[in-house]
Amino acid sequence: MSKTFKSVFPGKYIQGEGLISELPEMIKSFGDKGLIISSRRIRETILSEDFVRYEEDGTLLEEFNGECCEKELKRLYDIVISRKVNVVAGVGGGKAIDTAKIVADRAGLPVIIVPTIASTDAPCSGCAIIYSEGGVFESVYYQKMNPQVVLVDMTIIARAPVRFLVAGMGDALATWFEARSCERTQSMNACGGYSTMAGLNLAKLCYDTILQYGTAAKMAAENNIITPALYHVAEANILLSGIGFESSGLAAAHSIHNGLSALDATHAYFHGEKVAFGVLTGLHLTDALPAETAGVYAFCEEVGLPTTFADIGLVEPDKKMLMKAAIKACEPQEGIHHEAGLITPEKVLYSMLAADAMGKNRKTKGF
Numbered sequence: 001m002s003k004t005f006k007s008v009f010p011g012k013y014i015q016g017e018g019l020i021s022e023l024p025e026m027i028k029s030f031g032d033k034g035l036i037i038s039s040r041r042i043r044e045t046i047l048s049e050d051f052v053r054y055e056e057d058g059t060l061l062e063e064f065n066g067e068c069c070e071k072e073l074k075r076l077y078d079i080v081i082s083r084k085v086n087v088v089a090g091v092g093g094g095k096a097i098d099t100a101k102i103v104a105d106r107a108g109l110p111v112i113i114v115p116t117i118a119s120t121d122a123p124c125s126g127c128a129i130i131y132s133e134g135g136v137f138e139s140v141y142y143q144k145m146n147p148q149v150v151l152v153d154m155t156i157i158a159r160a161p162v163r164f165l166v167a168g169m170g171d172a173l174a175t176w177f178e179a180r181s182c183e184r185t186q187s188m189n190a191c192g193g194y195s196t197m198a199g200l201n202l203a204k205l206c207y208d209t210i211l212q213y214g215t216a217a218k219m220a221a222e223n224n225i226i227t228p229a230l231y232h233v234a235e236a237n238i239l240l241s242g243i244g245f246e247s248s249g250l251a252a253a254h255s256i257h258n259g260l261s262a263l264d265a266t267h268a269y270f271h272g273e274k275v276a277f278g279v280l281t282g283l284h285l286t287d288a289l290p291a292e293t294a295g296v297y298a299f300c301e302e303v304g305l306p307t308t309f310a311d312i313g314l315v316e317p318d319k320k321m322l323m324k325a326a327i328k329a330c331e332p333q334e335g336i337h338h339e340a341g342l343i344t345p346e347k348v349l350y351s352m353l354a355a356d357a358m359g360k361n362r363k364t365k366g367f
């Protein structure tokens, strides 16, 4: 049987300054009864300027309770049905966005996503993560379609704490390496097909963009200024990485992230920060060329992404604990098996130790 190639994209990706003021019109273009899901803080800061317009339009502003769990999803779904909502918008960080995507999908409605930080590639994707009420990972939810609109307001992105942008670069850093591994081993992507040329090349563009503009974008964000470099990196973090991972596939970096996330000490660290350490581990695991590995370390050091265990909260971790993470990273459903050869927890443990050792060594030598 021939292979099926598959790519998925958001309907529209719009990036510019002050775009949040266009949200009321955008909602109206899809339906006459909108529901915006956001945290109270986002509502009081980012959405407050347009309160009058939302009120005139009859748009509901519903506070997100903080967890993308079944209880919250049901509560919001019931509002959608009882108030006859016909377009949903999610404004905020990862979980508010994921909640909006799932609620809209279950109700068969279009969804508009407005990320307020550029910390992950979730806004453009057609999947979302469901947690328990206590915040423990439960499952990945696949939507029928990717979001109809992703609206990236650079004024908001530039005002966010810089750590979010840097973490987004960590997430984006993984995209090319994971795509490349899936291509090499002819593994399936995250939307149930084989990588298209578009997916693979956008993943490469994602990597080249953050390498070229990452440092300048970080400086811009630190000073709350909007520059072309910040535009490029926001696009890489949100759009290129989103299409890249979904249409080209996941591999070692995200599995190592999943393994490390099982260790309590890493909980204070962002997704993209742990993914970055997963990228470094993956380079050791896959026997990447030394010059390439050195280049990725240098990039992480330059922008402030983790390169050692200590950088993700693991201060002098014992091997037994690390083995727990390595075993979890190698669970049968994990993308790490898209890497070439037989991947075992032992190999992953040694690669994590090697990644940390090289990171420490470079730090003591002053890079």
Ligand SMILES: [Zn+2]
Pocket (backbone or CB within 6 Å): 120, 121, 171, 254, 271, 275
């Ligand atoms: Zn990710």
